[in-house]
Amino acid sequence: MSSFTVSIVDTVTFEGQKPGTSGLRKAAKIFQQEHYTENFIQAIFEAVGDNLFGSTLVVGGDGRYYGRDVIEKIIKIAAANGISKLLVGQNGIFSTPAVSTVIRKYKTIGGIVLTASHNPGGPNGDFGIKFNCENGGPASDSITNKIYDITKTLKKYKIVPELSVDIDKIQCVTVQVDGKPFTIDVIDSVNDYINLMKEIFDFSSIKKLLQGNDEHLPFKILINSMNGVTGPYVKQIFGKELSVSDSNLVNSTPKEDFGGxxxxxxxxxxxxxxxxVKTGLYDFGAAFDGDGDRNMIIGKKAFxxxxxxxxxxxxxxxNVIPYFQKVGVKGYARSMPTGAAVDRVAKSTNIECFEVPTGWKYFGNLMDAGLISLCGEESFGTGSNHIRxxxxxxxxxxxxxxxxSHRKSIEEILLNHWCTYGRNFFTRYDYENCDIDAANKMMKYVEELMKESDFVGRKFTSHNKTYIIKEADNYSYKDPIDGSVASKQGLRILFEDSSRIIFRLSGTGxxxxxxxLYIESYEADSSTYLxxxxxxLKPLVDISLELSKLGEFTGRNEPTVIT
Known part of the structure; x- marks a missing residue:
């Protein structure tokens, strides 16, 4: 058995290593600075504290540029900080949902996920490091704040500089570090996640849908992994398990720059x-982001x-999914900016629905307390209590x-849904890479406007539509489980007809x-549903832009992205 010695390295502190809603995200070149990445990893380990000693940690990422280098650093620094074992995804690959799966299955102390999620990759792209806790979910505010505090004073980090392991090969390697055993277990990145999916869903029913029979034509699908981490998972689940042709599984090879x-x-x-999908050749399309936690679903002709x-x-x-038939449905939750369509389902079924700040970590406490089974965000993220x-x-x-189960198209399912509950029309305008000072001034301007004594009750008219303000605030949330408070989570303007305008600065860039900018309006008239x-939503969009003076503050006439 090889033997190694811990070294102590003097370092310098770096400003701005404050994790956002999903970890620390910066340009890859910033992470490549000498000591920068090592500092942040050391800060994570010190924030975890004494629980780290003798523990097991999961490590992997979305395959983006600089990921392999960082995994090598994590191995060396973990070995020096008293961790007993690492579970590393083969080739350094682990989707974010798979990391949560493995943490929960093997009851580890947590995991480090190397991803900037949906941000571009490559030498001129972004990189990110996120710590997930023992429940499999993103670290709480208390942990991320502690990490940040440590980065501001860190003077040294521990490392085993000579330690190196081939992560492309499935193997279990144990070495001695200052006389204590340290194990690096390189495991299959996909198996544990696939086995979990097969426990949740009716694969045989899905396979029959996709293959067709005498009564039904094959249901054709197109799956796009966008050259991100889901490629190996898609090939195994849709290709091998569900017999979908390789030609229907596109961009399914992970690339360091996501193929541009x-x-x-x-x-x-x-x-x-x-x-x-607009060509009409496919009945269903799904696309996933870089680390596999986001999705876009479209129906025939790109509905x-x-x-x-x-x-x-x-x-x-x-109720048609085997997992929920077995464990039941306990509750729902959505992020505050997400459309309130799910609230209407909850009310009709007498099931509680929670509203939380943006950031998946806020769902974790509700799940761990057994209060919710399903949750989601308008930013193309949905999940259940199968992981965190x-x-x-x-x-x-x-x-x-x-x-x-229903043998209906996506469009038919949605139309039936709207006919039952009405339709919450929803859109989001993203203005990316704005000047920070200008963005903050705009937010301050809107918040000051909202404080005016006559703001509630004001009428706004646009395109022959009139809206009356019922309530306005800067959203805050008190966690019903641990009592923690998250404040200043977005400016909300709520109208008497249930329409909403929300302004928020994102923490994912x-x-x-x-x-x-989030806009929502409810309609119960079935003639409007399509x-x-x-x-x-044009009247509300115009009102929001005029009210906020967004164009004047930022110089932006158009959003970068509309969803």
Whole structure:
């Protein structure tokens, strides 16, 4: 057995190593600075504290540029900090949902996920490091704040510089570090996750749907992994288990730069995929982001399923999925900016629905307390209590399970849903890479406007539509489980007819500021259900831009992305 010695390295502190809603995200070049990545990893381990000693940790990522180098650093630093064992994904690959799966299955102390999610990759792209806790979900605010505090004063880090392991080969290697055993177990990245999916869904029913029979034509699907981490999972689940042709599984090889794609599954960045489905050759399309936690679902001729609608439809149909038939449905939750369609399902079924800040970690406490079974965000993220992360492949399988049960198209399922509950029209405008000072000034301007004594009750008219303000605030949330409070989570303007305007600065970008504008309006008139949401919501969009003076503050006349 090889033997190694721990070294102590003097370092310098770096400003700005504050984790956001999903870890620390910066340009890859920033992480490549000497000591920068090592500092942050050491800070994670020190924040975990004494529980780290003798523990097991999961490590992997979305395959983006610089990931292999960082895994090598994690192995060396973990060995020096008293961890007993690492579970490393083969080739350094682990989707974010798979990391959560492995953490929970093997009861580890947590995991380090190397991803910037839906952000571009490559030498000129982004990189990210996220710590997940022992429940499999993103670290709580208390942990991320502790990590940040440590980075501000860190002077040294521990490392075993000579330690090196081939992560392309499935193997279990044990070495001695200062006389104590340290194990690196390189495991199959896919198996544990696939086995979990087969326990949740009716694969035989889905397979029959896809293959067709004497009564039904084959249900044709197109799956786009956007050259992200889901490729190996898609090949195994859809290719091997469900017998979908390789030609229907596109961009399924993980690439360090995502093949030049922007791995964000929306109508803008997945336009080629949408156009392929528009041809009418496919009945169903699903696209996933870089690390596999986000999804976009579209029907025949690219009939778009808004993520807020997707969450509501899943909530209304969980009873056809074997997992929920077995464990039951305990509750629902959505992020505050997400459309309130799921609230209507919850009310009709007398099941509680929670509203939480943006960030998957806020769902974790509710799940661990047994209060919710399904949750989602308007940012193309949906998941259930099978793990503690949003899960793109899970969502696509849930839709296929529902379609196989009802034998209806996506459009028919949505129309039936709207006829039952009405339609919450929803859109989001993203203004990416805005000047940070300008974005903050705009948010401050809107918040000051909202404080005016006569703001509530004001009337706004646009395109012959009149809206009266019922309530306005800067959203805050008190966790019903641990009592922690998250404040300043987005500016909300709520109208008497249940319409909403929300302004929020996003924490998922690596540079500049992203202003997100959320618009929602409820319609109970069935004649409106197939109208273009952009047309229906145009009055509120115009009101929000005029009220906020967004164009004047930022110089932006158009959003970067509309969903």
């Amino acid at each position: 794609l922007h791995p964000d599954p929306n109508l803008t960045y997945a336009a080629d995929f949408v156009n392929d 778009f399923v808004n993520p807020s609608d997707s969450l509501a439809v899943l909530a209304a149909n969980l 992360e949003k899960d793109g492949i899970w969502t696509s399988l849930a839709w296929l399970n529902i379609i196989a 690596s540079a500049g500021a992203t202003i997100r 109208r273009d949401p952009q047309t229906v």
